[in-house]
Amino acid sequence: MAGSMVYRTRVADLSAPAMKRFVEGMNKLQPILDNRGFNAVAGYHGAPGWYCWHHQRASWSPRRAVLFLPWHRAYLWHLEQALQDQMAGVALPWWDWTVQRDVPDAYAQPTLSDGAHNPLHNFRARAPATADNPAIDHVTTRAPGRNPRGRLATSQEIADLLKNEKDFAAFSDKLQDFHDRVHVWVGGDMGTVATAAFDPIFYAHHCMIDRIWYLWQLEHGDPKFPQELLDLPLQPFAKTVKDTFDVHDLGYEYALSATPIEIS
Amino acid sequence: MTQIVTIGPIAHHCPADTERVDLEIYGVDHFKPSYAAMVFVNDPDVTAETATPDRPSFAGEFAVFGHATCVGDEGHCSQTKTERRRFDTRPSSPLTKAFKRVTITSAALAAAAKGEEMTLTIVASSGDPEADERYAPLLDCTGMQLVSFG
Numbered sequence: 001m002a003g004s005m006v007y008r009t010r011v012a013d014l015s016a017p018a019m020k021r022f023v024e025g026m027n028k029l030q031p032i033l034d035n036r037g038f039n040a041v042a043g044y045h046g047a048p049g050w051y052c053w054h055h056q057r058a059s060w061s062p063r064r065a066v067l068f069l070p071w072h073r074a075y076l077w078h079l080e081q082a083l084q085d086q087m088a089g090v091a092l093p094w095w096d097w098t099v100q101r102d103v104p105d106a107y108a109q110p111t112l113s114d115g116a117h118n119p120l121h122n123f124r125a126r127a128p129a130t131a132d133n134p135a136i137d138h139v140t141t142r143a144p145g146r147n148p149r150g151r152l153a154t155s156q157e158i159a160d161l162l163k164n165e166k167d168f169a170a171f172s173d174k175l176q177d178f179h180d181r182v183h184v185w186v187g188g189d190m191g192t193v194a195t196a197a198f199d200p201i202f203y204a205h206h207c208m209i210d211r212i213w214y215l216w217q218l219e220h221g222d223p224k225f226p227q228e229l230l231d232l233p234l235q236p237f238a239k240t241v242k243d244t245f246d247v248h249d250l251g252y253e254y255a256l257s258a259t260p261i262e263i264s
Numbered sequence: 265m266t267q268i269v270t271i272g273p274i275a276h277h278c279p280a281d282t283e284r285v286d287l288e289i290y291g292v293d294h295f296k297p298s299y300a301a302m303v304f305v306n307d308p309d310v311t312a313e314t315a316t317p318d319r320p321s322f323a324g325e326f327a328v329f330g331h332a333t334c335v336g337d338e339g340h341c342s343q344t345k346t347e348r349r350r351f352d353t354r355p356s357s358p359l360t361k362a363f364k365r366v367t368i369t370s371a372a373l374a375a376a377a378k379g380e381e382m383t384l385t386i387v388a389s390s391g392d393p394e395a396d397e398r399y400a401p402l403l404d405c406t407g408m409q410l411v412s413f414g
Binding site for chain 1: 292294297298299300301302315317325326327328329330331332333334335336337338340355358360361362363364365366367387388389390391392
């Protein structure tokens with residue numbers, strides 16, 4: 001419901017009305033080329049914004065290497081808000097690659113049932129030219145499973161991670177590695193930091209990562225960051241590291257399914 | 265071409281109460297195509313074709329989400345220096361070298377039980393032989409460390 005907290009559910013278990021709203025939201029967001037649109041948000045991650053935290057980004061302090069999860073949580077929140085500007089009550093779904101070992105149908109099909117273009121299948125990525133490089137202007141592609149060494153993590157590996165890694169930094173390092181494997185496995189634009197976030201499946205993948213962190217928090221609590229990191233702004237979002245600890249403060253939670261009931 | 269690198273022998277002591285052994289990899293250059301790598305213990309004969317997780321010497325695996333090519337101007341991707349001005353608290357370049365941790369407990373303890381020193385063979389590939397060759401070596405790092413935890 002508009003203005004309420006939303007539940008993020010698994011892509012495969014999304015109800016037909018919820019999927020329809022999500023697709024409609026993406027259909028409205030993708031053509032917008034100013035700062036409200038999908039292209040601008042996608043550009044925060046790699047080219048041209050380069051804000052993302054993956055690996056070490058502050059080598060003078062090793063503790064700063066572990067902002068991978070807070071930054072991407074803020075990023076998903078930002079996109080979800082942009083989507084809700086277009087379609088009230090929309091929530092991002094998560095791709096459970098421990099169960100669904102291929103690109104979900106909702107993202108793999110080039111067209112919708114009515115023959116229209118499926119906005120989850122690809123996106124025309126655009127970033128301005130620089131003095132030394134041409135503009136990015138192409139439709140995103142994938143090459144799932146083409147690297148025989150790329151392997152999706154199993155549910156047992158995730159269960160072991162959640163149970164055994166009590167230290168946040170070690171947990172984040174391992175989860176980031178499972179995350180890297182998905183980028184390798186999907187391939188194409190998803191395999192390159194510069195363009196990965198222009199592919200709509202990026203966000204379903206990252207919701208899965210964010211959900212695993214959420215599950216870890218339920219078991220082990222909030223990460224123990226030094227004070228100077230808690231108040232660090234996660235650029236370009238109006239959020240600090242500590243703002244990302246409670247998903248309820250960001251307007252969402254994870255569930256297996258959710259069915260809004262309209263009262264007439 | 266798949267990168268295969270063998271390191272060692274390494275005399276790493278695993279005390280009797282060891283519960284976990286990690287291979288820590290420092291200063292990983294990720295200005296490379298994304299790639300996946302497998303780690304094998306005491307098996308320098310492993311090849312690109314035989315490197316699979318069901319091989320008895322398989323110890324663990326990791327992946328690197330890479331940047332591949334620069335899409336900025338000259339200097340955009342060479343801002344990886346670590347010295348900072350006193351008041352420059354901005355995040356450093358996204359290309360700041362990465363840290364990777366691979367848990368290799370079973371293989372390391374098996375080698376330790378036999379009293380063997382360890383050689384580590386790492387097999388890395390982006391899945392694109394041309395890219396593997398162009399960006400060789402795929403795994404480019406400043407150091408590694410084996411660590412046992414109780």
